[in-house]
Amino acid sequence: MDATGRPIIAKPPRNVLHAAALVLVVALATILTALGFEHLGGYVPCPLCLEERYAYYFAIPVAALAVLLVRGENPGAARILLAAIALAFLANVGLAVFHAGVEWKWWPGPTECTGAFDLQWGQGGVVDTPVIRCDEASFRFLGLSFAGWDALVSVFLAGAALWGAAHRR
Template sequence: MTSSRPLDKFAAGLAFVLGLVTILAALGSQFIGGLQPCELCLEQRLPYYWGLPLLALVLILWNRLPLTVWYVAMAIVAALFAWGAYLGGFHSGVEWGFWPGPTACAGVGTDLSMDMLNDLQPVIGCDVVQFRFLGISLAGYNALISAAVVGLLLMAMAFQFRRRRN
């Protein structure tokens, strides 16, 4: 690693790329691979939808943001992905039967509503694992990846703090 690229921006950029690849893979598994997300799956995508645009903005405005604004934005993104790690861990526990999922995750869609297009969509229970790799479900991988993003963002913040202090 050369000194021309600060470690703080590299760690934040790596967190962004990891998050972007993850959400694109989730969307690809749904729209190309045919996997149907449950309610918890969809909720786990929210940190990506909210956090990645904010992180992209921070990366674009890296040296132009006031330091306080930079730290607040990075903390917000880290908190969003910490929430995502929690959701992934919770969803994994539902899949393993450690605890029940929310009532929206029951997987029974017998009520019809005025939203007929939505009624035609299959309702997948949150305890149904559609794909595992090395014994870990997609929810489990999301928990691990979200935690890695948090770790990278915390590293970026620590590197920034150390760089500013010197």
């Protein structure tokens, strides 16, 4: 209680709250952009592109939960969630760098979406689903493909999540 008899309401730790909100907004904007390129722009993702989305599909609801936990005065649990988000995005950095390297032909990629591969025949002939290659960048902006940009965004999101996870009250 303060001097007037009103209860003192503790403010949530700002750094943890800001980090969780930042991760939530940036991850949501990034995945919506990817989905927009796919559904509105006609850029069909390759199998590696789809795998790179897993970190975002994990981080968005978990970051939202972290925001709620901080607002509900449980910053410790929010910090644990932010650490998990950071690990997911650090793994995603590795996957995105691998994918970008495959596109630049620095190393081989998965056989199911790179190089020469056998067509699978069905009862009526070739399957109608096109094979999207992982070793060809369908789009580049400022010299980076979608995978390159994903690596940069994932580094930023991992850093933001680690920043929030490292702050104590």
